[in-house]
Amino acid sequence: MKGLFKLLFVLLIGGMPIILFGQTKVGGVVVDASGEPIAFANVLFKNSSEGTITNDNGVFYLESDKTYQGIVVSFVGFTTQEIPLQKRVTYDLRVVLEEGEELQEVIVYGGKQSKRNNPAIDILRKIWARKRQNGLNMYNQYAYNKYEKVEFDLNTIDSSMMKSKLFKGMEFIFSQVDTSNITGKTYLPIFINESFSKVYGDNTFSKVKEDLIGNKNSGFENNQYIISFVQDLYSDYNIYDNYLRFFDKSFVSPLSRTGIDTYNYVLNDSAFVDNKWCYNIIYYPRRKNELTFKGDFWVNDSTFAIKKINLQVTRSANINWVKDIYIEQEFDVLNDSVFLLKRDYMMSDFSLSKKEKARGVYGKRTTVFNNYDFNKERPRAFYEEKVDPFNPIIYQQTDVFWAENRLEKLSKDEIGIYKMLDTLKTVPKFKRLYSLGSILASGYIEFPSYKMDYGPIYSTFGMNDAEGLRLRTGGRTYFGQNDPWRLEGYLAYGFKDNKFKYGISGKWMLNRNNRFIISGGNRRDVEQIGVSLTATNDVLGRSYASSAVFTTGTNNKLTNINLTTATVELEPVKNLNFRTGGTYRTLRSALPEVFSLSYLDPESGEVIDETRQFDLTMALEYTPGRKTIGYGVERMDVNDDYARLHVYYTFGIKDILESQFDYKKIQLLYRQPLQLGGVGRLVTTIEAGKTFGDVPLGLLSVIPGNQTYFSIYNTFPNLDFYEFVTDTYSSVHFEHNFNGRFLSRIPLLRKLNWREIVGLRGVWGQLSDSNVALSSPSNIPLVAPSDRIYYEYSLGIGNIFKVFRIDVNFRGNYLEMPDARRVSVTGAFGFHF
Incomplete structure (x- = not known):
């Protein structure tokens, strides 16, 4: 998108326009007697080797610095036509070729060429x-x-x-x-x-x-x-x-x-x-x-x-x-x-x-x-x-530098663009058009006099079972694209729970050469946290499922989260990033009557409704081949075809700020997009993790379900939220887009330009008896896919009307589980080349 x-x-x-003409310009279309366009017809200036080939629609354009009196149009199986040119510039020419074989001295070609005894293929x-x-x-x-x-x-x-x-x-x-x-x-x-x-x-x-x-x-x-x-x-x-x-x-x-x-x-x-x-x-x-x-x-x-x-x-x-x-x-x-x-x-x-x-x-x-x-x-x-x-x-x-090092001179119009655009930027109407385009692209409304941006506007509305209708407003500081520091925050209100939520975050880059950055923030909000395996500590982040307007079932397994973070990060080598810091969070169910995050305190035997935890975190992120622009505290990716390796280590410490658990967790994520030549693009994601020590449900690893109607990569669309819970897991996701390789060969479907997409995903996990016992007050079943690997597969069609994608997802096993969804249909909307 x-x-x-x-x-x-x-x-x-x-x-x-002022239009600068060459010596001879001619353009038009080549058709047969019935008016059908002729693709790949040969068009030459008469008595020359300067020429071109018509496109799929029979259209051609030809230009030369020399003066020519006519063109020669030919195609195998048709009579060659010589068209006189009355003017130096001739547009919208319509050339009709009659069936016949009058090739004369013009070399023509068309149709399928033989692979045998073909000198071109020998070369x-x-x-x-x-x-x-x-x-x-x-x-x-x-x-x-x-x-x-x-x-x-x-x-x-x-x-x-x-x-x-x-x-x-x-x-x-x-x-x-x-x-x-x-x-x-x-x-x-x-x-x-x-x-x-x-x-x-x-x-x-x-x-x-x-x-x-x-x-x-x-x-x-x-x-x-x-x-x-x-x-x-x-x-x-x-x-x-x-x-x-x-x-x-x-x-x-x-x-x-x-x-x-x-x-x-x-x-x-x-x-x-x-x-x-x-x-x-x-x-x-x-x-x-x-x-x-x-x-x-x-x-x-x-x-x-x-x-x-x-x-x-x-x-x-x-x-x-x-x-x-x-x-x-x-x-x-x-x-x-x-x-x-x-x-x-x-x-x-x-x-x-x-x-x-x-x-x-x-x-x-x-x-x-x-x-x-x-x-x-x-x-x-x-x-x-x-x-x-x-x-x-x-x-x-x-x-003077550009005069010496510009290896190809600018045209008159290219030279004029510098002055023209400087003038254009002073025109109020252009400024308004520019601002509108910028808002659509970035999602932020700029207020340059205050060095602030309002947004993102696409997060203004939301809906879930705990908050009902949710309205959100937010903003960030913005002095320029390469700001060494940035503050960002938001305020939200739910009309069902009648509560305000907020988030605030700040980042400061102390050294641009090795990207030494300190950051921190706090967030109090309602979130669906069971939609991602690999841990993140993004203070302002929020999952897709947290505000889904339409879901396949009740979206009631939501969590009130209060998260505070402080982080230091360093990039000593390009695309190799190290982060370390501390987090403190409290977790409590947003709808305890239907979804409980309570646990049984092993020391007092009491049922505790709120989880309080302090963690030290260390992370390594390696993204070979990643290209970015900017050198400020925030950069933008230029490409999306690079591999990603994330390694996280979490060390939970008890009794700091009333933290309740000692534990260790290691997690790994590897994502590899791969262009497989003419057969399309394969994206592979592998995740694995293990928790050492006993922790309650809020700190376990939930296999990411998807109860929305959106195709969300790296989730299981036939799983409900919290259907599988683990302390040890490994998963793999494959998604391959054939880019229409097969559908383009079916005559009735060829013009639709649809693209075939197939997916296969599986996960295996375990949950220890001690962790089940610790979370026994929970009013949901605690099950892990330990007997056999849980898997799903999907068949999809993309590029419907150029912007829509529909996937049909099939559940491979564990069909005996209560309310198991055997088949689901999800979709996505996006702009892709």
């Missing part, structure tokens, strides 16, 4: 054999300069948009409108970020270091949501890999070893490219709806290294909110055998609809490389030395 909130934010605040196999012997892999050490430009542009701008009341008072922005040389659409730059880095690498011990030397930003430089979206949008990729990952999806590379089963290949041409004899191979997908590209590449005839390649995602690909993805890479010839990446360009067209005339936002990244230097050995310590990417000097580089 985070990703699309950011996208919607951009769509909201963007909006919006492809030689590319596979040599791909690890090309480029930087040929040297022990390397270094190079890297310039990167990321830009967001609002596209499909027309007169109706410019005259819209939405932009009244902001008409000056339209002076920056240009035309895309790829799609032919008008666009207006609304965000640009430039960076210059020096990159060092050593292949002998697989180390890479990137020193950021300069960064220049315009547009929404202070908005973390936009910045994190931009960084997540453009992860690095290698065209020689079997799969290219964009937007959490794995696309089959045309250079992949599985490519011959996914693409059709045609040897189209051969010619000198930069004094190197190269073959030109055209490729296009064998089937619709799969995550594939269409395009062509030039490959050298001796090294079989790629010289140029372009990739365009087919319109039918099962991906949401992205209408087009276009990639170009160009390689430089260092000598007879070395081809190095010179320029990498990627453009994505984000839109709420894939219709041709739908408005959207271009996201463009251009990366240029130069000054390659090889075999200059540097010590291992050089690569392990910390680099501070937040050094203020980086963001204050002069115009």
Whole structure:
């Protein structure tokens, strides 16, 4: 959901010609006699090799700096058409191809190509054999300069948009409108970020270091949501890999070893490219709806290294909110055998609809490389030395610096964006639009004069059996995205129990280099605490189930909790975090007549209704591959594909602040998302834990049930709250999203773009007799899944209307238990690519 909130934010605040024409521009659609579009038809400027291929809807756009008098359109099985061009710019051209076979000298292709005796596939196999012997892999050490430009542009701008009341008072922005040389659409730059880095690498011990030397930003430089979206949008990729990952999806590379089963290949041409004899191979997908590209590449005839390649995602690909993805890479010839990446360009067209005339936002990244230097050995310590990417000097580089280090000149309109956006930010109407987008993205309403944010607004309303209707208000301090300290709090009221609840938390970062942070807080609230195995001490946290409006049964196993924490944390190595601190909590049932947390005091024999406990906690968190932005006390994740390892140790101490129990508890959580090439994404979570010593129900490990109608990962949707209680447990959860791999091959379902999701989860646990006896006043059964592993499995369909998911969950065993739910249906709502 985070990703699309950011996208919607951009769509909201963007909006919006002077059009700069090239020498020849032509666009339109190619159809057959019945009006059906012809995909992958060949369109060339007459008497040239400049051309393109129509997309899934038969649409094409072609542009050249040269002047041409006509185009040639052809497709196998149809008569070739020559279309004269009366003007230098011709849009909305409709080309009708008649059935026939009049190919003349034009090379055409279409339909499924044979895998046997196909020279293009013979060349492809030689590319596979040599791909690890090309480029930087040929040297022990390397270094190079890297310039990167990321830009967001609002596209499909027309007169109706410019005259819209939405932009009244902001008409000056339209002076920056240009035309895309790829799609032919008008666009207006609304965000640009430039960076210059020096990159060092050593292949002998697989180390890479990137020193950021300069960064220049315009547009929404202070908005973390936009910045994190931009960084997540453009992860690095290698065209020689079997799969290219964009937007959490794995696309089959045309250079992949599985490519011959996914693409059709045609040897189209051969010619000198930069004094190197190269073959030109055209490729296009064998089937619709799969995550594939269409395009062509030039490959050298001796090294079989790629010289140029372009990739365009087919319109039918099962991906949401992205209408087009276009990639170009160009390689430089260092000598007879070395081809190095010179320029990498990627453009994505984000839109709420894939219709041709739908408005959207271009996201463009251009990366240029130069000054390659090889075999200059540097010590291992050089690569392990910390680099501070937040050094203020980086963001204050002069115009002279950028003039020297900008490896690709800015266009006139890109230069103008800096001034235009500075002016735009002074317009009151734009400020209102910007604020609305920011609220939707972050969930907070900003009050800059008071350095405060109100929210999160999405937690305003709630409902449960103890509180009835619940209203919540809250806020936080906010001086900027990199605040070294932050205070946050909330106040809530339940209309059934007529009680106020609150939470307050504070954090202060004392050292930015190793992220030495102290924090603490207090919370008094009502919560459903039996929905998570691994312990957390988040003062302001609250489970989904605590305020579920609709449940499969009564949501009455709720707890009044009073939690106080004090914590110290340290990150001595990137993504390795240590935390230690103390917690004091009191637990009492919110509805004791139906759910009791009472226990039998082993010393006095009395029944005690309230659990009071002081704990010392130590935690280790390791998140390799995690990327974040910001350097303040709170950071934002850029990606979500990293592994997570959490180890918790809790040491309960009796008699401190009337604490009642001595015990020890160790818990482990490991989560691993894994992209399995073209078969989708698997998420695996393993949890294990053990409590040493006798403790009451409030301190035991409850197997997380789910009585809501929401699909909540890492819970058991066919278990009620507190159906299983343990002091020793181990569980595993598997969830695999096939991303429509199978449903896309069923003709009647193909256009729906549904995605198959399967899940399997199981848990085993024990509960000692002494712990059962201690909690014997409880009015719920205390049972652990010790006889056999409890398991469930589920079958789901995602991407229904692009936003809904429905799961049918089946209970595998323990069907003899009272009121056991054999089948449940849960769902989720979210925005995913």
